[in-house]
Amino acid sequence: MKAIKSIADIRAVEAAGYDVFCPHASPQKIVEASASRWPDRIALHYLADANDVSKDRRWTYSDLWNDVVAAARAFREHGIVPGKSVAILANHTPAAQIALWGAQIAGRAVPINPLLRPAHIASLLSSAEAGIVVMMGVNDEQDYWTGLVPALREMGVDLPIFDCDSDGPSAGSSGSFESLVQTERGRPLGFEIEGNDDTVAALYHTGGTTGAPKLVQHTRRNEAHVARSCALLHGYTTDDIVVNGFPLFHVAGAFVYGLSALSQGSTILIPGRLGMRNSKFIRSFWNQAERHGITLIAAVPTILSGLMNIPVDADISKIRAALTGGSPLPTELATAFEASVGVPVRNIFGMTESAGSIALESVNAPRTPLCCGFPLPFSEVMVLENLPSGASLAHRKSAGEAGIVAVRGPNISPGYTDSERNAGTFLEDGWLLTGDLGYLDEEGKLYLTGRAKDVIIRGSHNIDPQSIEGALLAHPDIESAAAVGMPDSYSGELPILFATLRKGATVNVQELMDFLETAVEEPAAMPKRLEIIDEMPLTPVGKIFKPALRRKAIQWAIEAAVAKSELPSDAFMIRIDETLEVEIEGSAEHFDILKTATMGMPIVMNFKKKGR
Numbered sequence: 001m002k003a004i005k006s007i008a009d010i011r012a013v014e015a016a017g018y019d020v021f022c023p024h025a026s027p028q029k030i031v032e033a034s035a036s037r038w039p040d041r042i043a044l045h046y047l048a049d050a051n052d053v054s055k056d057r058r059w060t061y062s063d064l065w066n067d068v069v070a071a072a073r074a075f076r077e078h079g080i081v082p083g084k085s086v087a088i089l090a091n092h093t094p095a096a097q098i099a100l101w102g103a104q105i106a107g108r109a110v111p112i113n114p115l116l117r118p119a120h121i122a123s124l125l126s127s128a129e130a131g132i133v134v135m136m137g138v139n140d141e142q143d144y145w146t147g148l149v150p151a152l153r154e155m156g157v158d159l160p161i162f163d164c165d166s167d168g169p170s171a172g173s174s175g176s177f178e179s180l181v182q183t184e185r186g187r188p189l190g191f192e193i194e195g196n197d198d199t200v201a202a203l204y205h206t207g208g209t210t211g212a213p214k215l216v217q218h219t220r221r222n223e224a225h226v227a228r229s230c231a232l233l234h235g236y237t238t239d240d241i242v243v244n245g246f247p248l249f250h251v252a253g254a255f256v257y258g259l260s261a262l263s264q265g266s267t268i269l270i271p272g273r274l275g276m277r278n279s280k281f282i283r284s285f286w287n288q289a290e291r292h293g294i295t296l297i298a299a300v301p302t303i304l305s306g307l308m309n310i311p312v313d314a315d316i317s318k319i320r321a322a323l324t325g326g327s328p329l330p331t332e333l334a335t336a337f338e339a340s341v342g343v344p345v346r347n348i349f350g351m352t353e354s355a356g357s358i359a360l361e362s363v364n365a366p367r368t369p370l371c372c373g374f375p376l377p378f379s380e381v382m383v384l385e386n387l388p389s390g391a392s393l394a395h396r397k398s399a400g401e402a403g404i405v406a407v408r409g410p411n412i413s414p415g416y417t418d419s420e421r422n423a424g425t426f427l428e429d430g431w432l433l434t435g436d437l438g439y440l441d442e443e444g445k446l447y448l449t450g451r452a453k454d455v456i457i458r459g460s461h462n463i464d465p466q467s468i469e470g471a472l473l474a475h476p477d478i479e480s481a482a483a484v485g486m487p488d489s490y491s492g493e494l495p496i497l498f499a500t501l502r503k504g505a506t507v508n509v510q511e512l513m514d515f516l517e518t519a520v521e522e523p524a525a526m527p528k529r530l531e532i533i534d535e536m537p538l539t540p541v542g543k544i545f546k547p548a549l550r551r552k553a554i555q556w557a558i559e560a561a562v563a564k565s566e567l568p569s570d571a572f573m574i575r576i577d578e579t580l581e582v583e584i585e586g587s588a589e590h591f592d593i594l595k596t597a598t599m600g601m602p603i604v605m606n607f608k609k610k611g612r
Contacts, residue, residue: 024263029224031262035062046270070186078160080103084107086133088109088248122156128203135149136166137173138163149172199220222354222355225376237264240296244270286310301329304337324348329602332600344367347360351434358407383402384403386404406432407431409430414426463525465495468520469483478502481497484498488557489599499532500536531552586608
């Protein structure tokens with residue numbers, strides 16, 4: 001099936017039928033089929049040391065499939081059956097890939113961010129009914145094991161914990177995952193794969209709550225559908241080498257840029273344990289691109305921003321595109337990257353509840369500012385009126401009219417493990433309410449203009465504001481708290497916190513920040529700024545009116561960015577309207593400095609020269 005570059009191509013794909021579009025509707029079927037079709041092609045290329053090519057490791061498709069079968073067999077022998085999960089607490093490595101796909105054959109996979117607090121991880125393990133843990137062991141680059149394993153044991157977690165990617169002995173390990181796979185390699189699976197393509201294959205945590213964990217269910221078809229759609233819209237071929245440094249506990253790393261590449265016989269280049277935070281790899285990125293023949297870059301916008309600071313000192317003519325998602329893509333950043341590097345940027349829009357993808361721009365079609373591209377084949381996107389009582393399927397907006405984006409299709413999760421948390425997100429008839437504001441054009445392309453929901457996206461981390469607010473509200477001197485995202489050129493958004501004090505309280509900002517250091521569950525959710533205010537802005541019904549706080553956050557972000565350029569305070573004026581669209585008016589001689597200072601912030605900004 002040819003690559004997709006237009007709505008006509010999508011309609012042609014749909015006319016051919018679903019089985020033609022997605023002949024292998026589970027990760028297991030995809031990897032097995034690719035191993036049969038391209039047994040000797042390189043599936044995974046792992047850079048153990050970016051400065052030493054002799055340490056590179058490669059898995060052919062045949063190797064990968066054999067190891068996945070071995071892992072599935074090992075998991076089954078350790079009690080993983082349908083309904084039980086393998087927890088994977090590791091960075092993106094070949095071992096983590098093998099564990100992810102093997103777990104989905106034996107039972108379910110539950111990839112978990114190892115940087116979460118131990119109590120949060122323990123709660124996720126319990127909620128996911130984990131029966132075994134695979135965790136990155138002791139190593140010199142990023143050692144979760146030494147602190148996390150004893151903490152989990154103290155909390156009563158008595159599951160077998162196998163280490164992977166270790167540099168040496170990992171105290172308290174139940175054994176080496178790689179040795180477990182080696183022991184089973186070459187043996188047949190030995191059991192029938194239960195269920196069908198709509199069986200739940202994985203649980204992905206989202207948000208960052210302090211209460212019960214929020215686990216999204218993924219069916220086998222959800223993941224395969226996203227993989228197949230992304231492969232066709234990104235135009236993957238057997239000649240592609242995709243650098244994918246996203247962690248596998250992020251849906252982009254696993255499905256959007258992972259399983260999609262595997263479905264087409266492409267090679268996934270994994271830049272070591274640290275992924276795109278591997279400083280050796282990033283500092284020499286363009287030379288690495290030439291050396292390894294990289295054709296596609298998969299990275300969050302912050303990484304693209306950083307790559308612009310590295311001189312292009314190599315032949316990068318093989319790079320077809322930079323694919324980005326995980327956080328909003330500022331138009332200014334995409335334009336600047338294309339101008340300075342000469343590589344086109346293509347955007348994607350997705351969420352954990354959609355297995356990572358709802359719409360994306362085709363690599364083979366022009367980029368459109370603020371556009372997320374076409375909805376996936378066999379899916380539907382509509383825009384609903386944003387009513388005070390909430391969005392309703394009965395109030396649909398026309399093309400060009402903005403509202404809340406809703407989607408349904410084979411990529412959409414059946415819901416959270418706790419069905420009581422589905423309300424307001426998973427609607428009737430299979431619709432998912434994304435919480436994002438946007439509109440569809442006449443051609444059916446999706447444009448995003450903002451968010452109605454409160455989630456803060458820092459880098460590629462989704463942060464539930466309630467996790468921050470709840471932590472601060474535990475302090476006896478706090479009356480109310482509200483967390484919002486402050487635009488940031490590097491991280492996309494940074495969490496900041498507003499608070500009001502109880503009558504007579506004298507606690508100060510530093511004391512509250514010290515309190516939050518131990519109270520906030522997720523390190524990425526730790527607020528970068530806390531502001532004590534006299535009173536919260538409220539809606540007519542008494543709810544905190546967060547758009548007013550976001551307006552303050554935007555103002556602070558722009559003022560701070562401009563201040564770094566040492567412009568005088570009278571050189572510009574900021575206006576922020578009710579939709580949070582920003583107009584910056586500046587002196588003619590300072591206009592370019594203003595644009596550069598604020599470039600990359602994920603907000604809609606218009607620049608106006610004074611006197612015009």
